[in-house]
Structure formats: structure tokens, C-alpha cells
Amino acid sequence: MGIIKKIKLPVFVLIFIVSSSLYSQYKRTYPDDIRFLGKYSSKIGSGTLQEIFHKHNIAKKNNLLKGPDMIDVFIYFDSEPDNSQIHKLQILGVECFTESWTPPIFPNHPLGFMLARVPVSSFQNVLDQAFIRRVDTAKRMSAPLNNTAASAVNASDLWSEGLTGSGIKLAILDSGLDTDPSNPDLPSSFEKMDYSQYPTLDSDVENHVTGHGTHVTGTVLGRGIYSSSNTGNGGGAFKGMAPDADLVFLKI
Known part of the structure; x- marks a missing residue:
């Protein structure tokens, strides 16, 4: 029994060191954009968008070749955006394809959407717009079937x-x-x-x-x-x- 008690402390210390090491590695690997994505999780509709944003930040913070400048997305709204809202997005560098506007269909599809091309550098500012309800990737892998x-x-x-x-x-x-x-x-x-x-x-x-x-x-x-x-x-x-x-x- 005494031997077991003596082994407990080193084992606990070892587990703590390993856990701390993994946590530090996690913090180095996944920088502040993880907290950013958590803040806007209700507006980000796709893991693909999270991956694109994460890779962009990793490249930027490590002075590597930059990631994609623009991403193709669906932007969701409660109703068709007016000219002032479109203008706000354009100021942020967003290219809005207004011809693609698809209105809500109640009750199953309460949000309308349009295609847009968003600068990755403006992604956070775009999500900050109160009239934007959700953003999802417009990229899809497809094949003729x-x-x-x-x-x-x-x-x-x-x-x-x-x-x-x-x-x-x-x-x-x-x-x-x-x-x-x-x-x-x-x-x-x-x-x-x-x-x-x-x-x-x-x-x-x-x-x-x-x-x-x-x-x-x-x-x-x-x-x-x-x-x-x-x-x-x-x-x-x-x-x-x-x-x-x-x-x-x-x-x-």
C-alpha cells in the first residue's frame, strides 16, 4: 500500500506536465481566431468557412504566403437588403451579386440569401453587420452523377x-x-x-x-x-x- 502511495505523485506530475504541454501546443496552433469564431458561431454556417479563416490567420501571423484573398459565400438576410445595406457591404469590399437574391420561403426557409464575394480580411466586419443573419460557403465539391x-x-x-x-x-x-x-x-x-x-x-x-x-x-x-x-x-x-x-x- 505504501508503494502505491509513493507512485501516485510522480504519475500525477507526469500527467499534469503532459496535459500542460498539450494545452500550450493547442494555444500555439490555434490562435485568437478560434475565440473569434466562437463569438460569431451563430452566424457562420460552415466548417469550411472556419477552416479558410483559420488558415488565413495562421499564414498572416507566421509571415507565410497569404491564404485566399476572397471567398465566395451565401449571405442570409431576413428580407431583401436595401441599397444602403448593399452600400455598407460594398464599402467593406464585398461584391454582391444582387441578381441572385432568393427570398425567404416560410415556414421552412425563413431567411433569404444572395451570392457574394467577401474579402477574408473584412470577414469579421461583415459578420458585425446586424442585418446579416448568417454566412455560409458557396463552394461545393460536385461531380456529374x-x-x-x-x-x-x-x-x-x-x-x-x-x-x-x-x-x-x-x-x-x-x-x-x-x-x-x-x-x-x-x-x-x-x-x-x-x-x-x-x-x-x-x-x-x-x-x-x-x-x-x-x-x-x-x-x-x-x-x-x-x-x-x-x-x-x-x-x-x-x-x-x-x-x-x-x-x-x-x-x-
């Missing part, structure tokens, strides 16, 4: 029975559609209308900010002509679920 998606839902079983969407007209309401230059993966002709500035209407459905509407349209009824010889990702064309359907596209 429509060939495997069709296989996963056994779409080919229906295609083989002639159920390809032929004679069916499908309406897609989305951000816009890239039609120039002409795209053989889209129907050769289709009805289209821009409702994004309602009640002003026109037939220009292009959107040079986001390709979301084009992606959705391809998923629904893309012809798969461009990718007919695809051998990657398991092979097979990236065509839509109803590749022979007609299209009505409404930009909103």
Missing part, C-alpha cells in the same frame, strides 16, 4: 417500355436557363418566360450568376447528347429522367 442516378431509380426499365416523356410537357420554375450558345441537350424549341421581375415580363431566361436552373432542367429532361460517349463515372450519358419530354421554362 445523372448517369448513375437514372440507374439507381431504374429509369431504364421505363425507357425500354417507351415511357421517356415523349408527348409530355414539363414546366420548370427556377433561377434561369443557359440557352446561348444553343445546347443540343435541351429541346430544340420550347416555351419560356422571365417572371423574376414580375409584373414586368420578358422571354430572356438567361442567368449568368448561377447555373442551378440549367442543372435542374438537365436532370429532368436533358437529352444526353453531349455525354453520349461518356466512359467516366461508370459510363453512360448524363441525361434526364424524362429525356424526350417537352419544356416550359419559367425564370423566377
Whole structure:
């Protein structure tokens, strides 16, 4: 029993020294930006943003090559930002893509958002703006998967029975559609209308900010002509679920 008591103190001292060493190393490795991120944690919607900001500070404080100057983000608001709010962001060096504004949809999506490009050096000042509710990264790793998606839902079983969407007209309401230059993966002709500035209407459905509407349209009824010889990702064309359907596209 006496021997056990004698060993306890050195073991405790050893554990304390190791713990203190690890804590000191943690403090050296993760500087003040960790406390900053904690302060704004409710406004930062992505671990990717935290990583970018952390790397930028590490590089800056160690006089290394600087990290990224600008980051592409989604900025979330309660309602569409007015001119004065946009101006405040522009003063901070933020490039706001106001055409990308997407309004809130209640009750599931109570915040609206727009795409923006934010200087990393101004990130904290941007988060300090009371009218900004949340910021999330606009960077996403993606790969074309429509060939495997069709296989996963056994779409080919229906295609083989002639159920390809032929004679069916499908309406897609989305951000816009890239039609120039002409795209053989889209129907050769289709009805289209821009409702994004309602009640002003026109037939220009292009959107040079986001390709979301084009992606959705391809998923629904893309012809798969461009990718007919695809051998990657398991092979097979990236065509839509109803590749022979007609299209009505409404930009909103």
C-alpha cells in the first residue's frame, strides 16, 4: 500500500506536465481566431468557412504566403437588403451579386440569401453587420452523377417500355436557363418566360450568376447528347429522367 502511495505523485506530475504541454501546443496552433469564431458561431454556417479563416490567420501571423484573398459565400438576410445595406457591404469590399437574391420561403426557409464575394480580411466586419443573419460557403465539391442516378431509380426499365416523356410537357420554375450558345441537350424549341421581375415580363431566361436552373432542367429532361460517349463515372450519358419530354421554362 505504501508503494502505491509513493507512485501516485510522480504519475500525477507526469500527467499534469503532459496535459500542460498539450494545452500550450493547442494555444500555439490555434490562435485568437478560434475565440473569434466562437463569438460569431451563430452566424457562420460552415466548417469550411472556419477552416479558410483559420488558415488565413495562421499564414498572416507566421509571415507565410497569404491564404485566399476572397471567398465566395451565401449571405442570409431576413428580407431583401436595401441599397444602403448593399452600400455598407460594398464599402467593406464585398461584391454582391444582387441578381441572385432568393427570398425567404416560410415556414421552412425563413431567411433569404444572395451570392457574394467577401474579402477574408473584412470577414469579421461583415459578420458585425446586424442585418446579416448568417454566412455560409458557396463552394461545393460536385461531380456529374445523372448517369448513375437514372440507374439507381431504374429509369431504364421505363425507357425500354417507351415511357421517356415523349408527348409530355414539363414546366420548370427556377433561377434561369443557359440557352446561348444553343445546347443540343435541351429541346430544340420550347416555351419560356422571365417572371423574376414580375409584373414586368420578358422571354430572356438567361442567368449568368448561377447555373442551378440549367442543372435542374438537365436532370429532368436533358437529352444526353453531349455525354453520349461518356466512359467516366461508370459510363453512360448524363441525361434526364424524362429525356424526350417537352419544356416550359419559367425564370423566377
